[in-house]
Amino acid sequence: MMSQMEKTMKSLLNSEVRSLKEELKEVKESMSFMNAQYEEVLREQEKSKETIKNLQTENNQMQVKIEDLSSRVNQLEQNARMNNVEIQCLPEKRDENLLSTVTKLANVIDCQLTEENVVKCTRIARMNKDSVRPRSIVVQFSTPRIRDQFLAASIKFNKPKPPQDKLNSSHLGMTCTKTPIFITEHLSATNKALHAAARLKAKQKGFKYVWIRGGRIYMRKTDNSEYIIVKDINSLDKIK
Structure with a gap:
């Protein structure tokens, strides 16, 4: 009986061992696959x-x-x-003669200008449709030299005058409410947006001057400080 039991136990153990070996083999294969x-x-x-x-x-x-x-x-x-200027805030009138208005404006600022010097002048659409400001006037002159003379004359006219007497609608004999008139270089859409951003930055950082020359935008903090050329938005971000 002991011998039979020993055989039976060995048989059971061998069976269990084989089963464990098979399971271990499967686990190893699974691990290898994974x-x-x-x-x-x-x-x-x-x-x-x-x-x-x-x-x-x-x-x-x-x-x-x-x-x-x-x-x-x-x-x-x-x-x-490069031959253009933009006239801003000049009141609109029905059936207005813009060419006549521009030549009259030239006389006011003491700029020698004839109708032949003006290639084209027209009102342009507002960038902000909700704005109540008059549409700007773009004037194209026959040469850049005449354009620069017109701009220089407007600066010279305004420079010695107090704010209330700078170029305005009353200088053209308009009977409407007295409103200031601004003459600037005609900027591309990108430069116009950059100019607006530069003015905002100047206000935030206490810069005294922002101006345009030759289509480029400049800033100066004080009368004695160096000017900064605003090339793009990234250059504005660097201003401390």
């Missing part, structure tokens, strides 16, 4: 990282190219306006 899958995931992850890195590099390069092209387009648009 390890292989994990290694594959790691390889794919590294490939993805490399792809993302390359895409980021390409994106940065494209961004630089886009900024460069945008700058060139803006410069071309500004160059196309």
Whole structure:
């Protein structure tokens, strides 16, 4: 009986051991499979990282190219306006003769100007449709020299006068409410937005002067400080 029991026990143990070996074999195979899958995931992850890195590099390069092209387009648009001035806040009248108004304005500011010097003058659409300001007038002169003379005459006219006597509608004999009239270089849409941002920054940082010359925007904090050229929004962000 002891011998039979020993055989039976050995048989049971051998059966259990074989079963455990099979299970261990399956576990090892599963672990090997999972390890292989994990290694594959790691390889794919590294490939993805490399792809993302390359895409980021390409994106940065494209961004630089886009900024460069945008700058060139803006410069071309500004160059196309080199003969122009923009007259702002001049009251509108029905059936107005803008050419006559511009020549009369030239006489007021003591600028020698004939109708032949004016290629075109027209009102332009408001950038803000809700604005109640009169539409600006864009005047195209025959040459940049005449444009510069007109601008210089307006600056000379205004410089010695107190704010209430600077160029305004009463100088043109208009009977409407006395309103100031501004004469500036005709800026591209990009430069116009940049000029507005520069004026806002100047107000925030206590800058005394913001002006335009040759389609470029300048700022100066005090009478004795160095001027700053505002090339883009990024240059405004650097102003402390």
